[in-house]
Amino acid sequence: MTKxxxxxxxxxxxxxxxxxxxxxxxxxxxxKFLDVSRDxxxxxxxxxxxxxxxxxxxxxxxxxxxxxxxEKVIRLIQSGQSFGEESIFSDHTFSMYxxxxxxxxxxxxxxxxxLDIIDTDVKLAGRMLSVFSTRNYQxxxxxxxxxxxxxxxxxxxxLLQINRTFRGSDCFRLPTNKTIIASMLNITPExxxxxxxxxxxxxxxxxxxxxxxxNNISGLHDFK
Amino acid sequence: MTKxxxxxxxxxxxxxxxxxxxxxxxxxxxxKFLDVSRDxxxxxxxxxxxxxxxxxxxxxxxxxxxxxxxEKVIRLIQSGQSFGEESIFSDHTFSMYxxxxxxxxxxxxxxxxxLDIIDTDVKLAGRMLSVFSTRNYQxxxxxxxxxxxxxxxxxxxxLLQINRTFRGSDCFRLPTNKTIIASMLNITPExxxxxxxxxxxxxxxxxxxxxxxxNNISGLHDFK
Numbered sequence: 001m002t003k004x005x006x007x008x009x010x011x012x013x014x015x016x017x018x019x020x021x022x023x024x025x026x027x028x029x030x031x032k033f034l035d036v037s038r039d040x041x042x043x044x045x046x047x048x049x050x051x052x053x054x055x056x057x058x059x060x061x062x063x064x065x066x067x068x069x070x071e072k073v074i075r076l077i078q079s080g081q082s083f084g085e086e087s088i089f090s091d092h093t094f095s096m097y098x099x100x101x102x103x104x105x106x107x108x109x110x111x112x113x114x115l116d117i118i119d120t121d122v123k124l125a126g127r128m129l130s131v132f133s134t135r136n137y138q139x140x141x142x143x144x145x146x147x148x149x150x151x152x153x154x155x156x157x158x159l160l161q162i163n164r165t166f167r168g169s170d171c172f173r174l175p176t177n178k179t180i181i182a183s184m185l186n187i188t189p190e191x192x193x194x195x196x197x198x199x200x201x202x203x204x205x206x207x208x209x210x211x212x213x214x215n216n217i218s219g220l221h222d223f224k
Numbered sequence: 225m226t227k228x229x230x231x232x233x234x235x236x237x238x239x240x241x242x243x244x245x246x247x248x249x250x251x252x253x254x255x256k257f258l259d260v261s262r263d264x265x266x267x268x269x270x271x272x273x274x275x276x277x278x279x280x281x282x283x284x285x286x287x288x289x290x291x292x293x294x295e296k297v298i299r300l301i302q303s304g305q306s307f308g309e310e311s312i313f314s315d316h317t318f319s320m321y322x323x324x325x326x327x328x329x330x331x332x333x334x335x336x337x338x339l340d341i342i343d344t345d346v347k348l349a350g351r352m353l354s355v356f357s358t359r360n361y362q363x364x365x366x367x368x369x370x371x372x373x374x375x376x377x378x379x380x381x382x383l384l385q386i387n388r389t390f391r392g393s394d395c396f397r398l399p400t401n402k403t404i405i406a407s408m409l410n411i412t413p414e415x416x417x418x419x420x421x422x423x424x425x426x427x428x429x430x431x432x433x434x435x436x437x438x439n440n441i442s443g444l445h446d447f448k
């Protein structure tokens with residue numbers, strides 16, 4: 001990827017869309033293009049962060065792992081989304097690992113360049129605060145869902161949430177495979193299949209592989 | 225509390241310790257002193273935030289509640305700590321409620337005043353980013369603990385974490401009651417009591433009401 005193309009992608013990104021060309025140039029000089037196949041580790045838990053990532057293409061899961069190798073997926077990153085910002089504003093290491101689920105292309109934007117710009121550009125700092133605030137909100141929502149909602153409610157909420165991102169249509173495709181979705185919802189893949197079957201039997205959804213049609217939104221919302 | 229006392233408390237607070245006297249005066253004018261007895265709600269889930277809180281005295285739990293009234297405590301606030309910042313940097317409402325566990329005194333610092341100062345003071349924005357980053361880190365750690373660790377490991381980690389804040393001594397007092405600690409760890413109060421008894425029987429800790437002595441740190445760390 002050429003420097004010009006990188007500069008273009010960076011200036012399209014919502015956090016950077018108000019930056020001056022000189023600031024974009026500074027960022028571009030401190031940004032690396034990564035082209036990685038699926039099943040690769042972009043960063044690991046407990047490693048120092050040298051920057052944060054903007055996914056251009058592919059799919060990445062962010063997760064945590066216990067000593068015995070059990071995994072919990074925290075977030076699924078789609079192209080156009082960024083991740084890893086949290087670790088550049090404190091001395092913490094990465095709290096999660098990042099693993100490519102599909103062949104992926106990403107930009108790694110150096111910590112040093114971001115901190116340099118933020119030092120003088122309060123607008124960027126404000127946008128970053130808003131990003132962090134939203135992440136925080138989502139993490140609290142996840143904890144609530146894991147601790148207080150049964151698996152059926154977690155799944156119906158998840159389907160309704162994806163559906164909201166496809167406005168004007170009640171058909172959508174699940175963004176990733178069953179195992180990853182189940183891990184995000186902290187249930188087993190078997191429970192996910194079983195509940196999806198139950199929702200289909202109740203006439204609320206129609207499932208065709210990864211393609212879902214919601215037949216009855218309010219019914220899905222109220223299903224217990 | 226007089227305006228002068230409020231100004232003093234605000235300038236001692238780590239986020240504001242580098243602000244100029246004129247900035248502290250601006251904040252003080254937009255800050256309310258709250259004196260509330262225990263078992264009072266400071267704010268509720270899904271309400272708009274008008275500011276964030278600095279606890280001067282007492283104890284506050286931040287939690288989420290499900291429709292059926294089940295509770296999950298997310299964070300316990302001690303005097304000198306702040307909370308509710310996340311909701312002033314986005315259009316989100318509060319993701320949690322805040323409830324006083326003890327008679328409490330707090331300062332409510334208005335959103336408007338903070339945003340005014342941050343608009344021109346990039347240093348404050350940077351400190352706030354660091355606060356958010358740490359919160360984020362802690363929430364991910366909590367999700368990991370809830371999803372991937374058994375209740376014994378959650379409790380030993382919790383005890384070791386409190387112990388680290390009392391450097392130089394292996395005696396400390398539990399910061400709050402059993403029900404709140406159990407809710408933070410997403411276990412029942414009965415499980416908490418049972419595991420504490422097990423740790424005592426193994427000679428790793430000595431429990432006397434809320435007072436704990438750790439007799440064997442590495443044993444506690446490795447206990448399964």
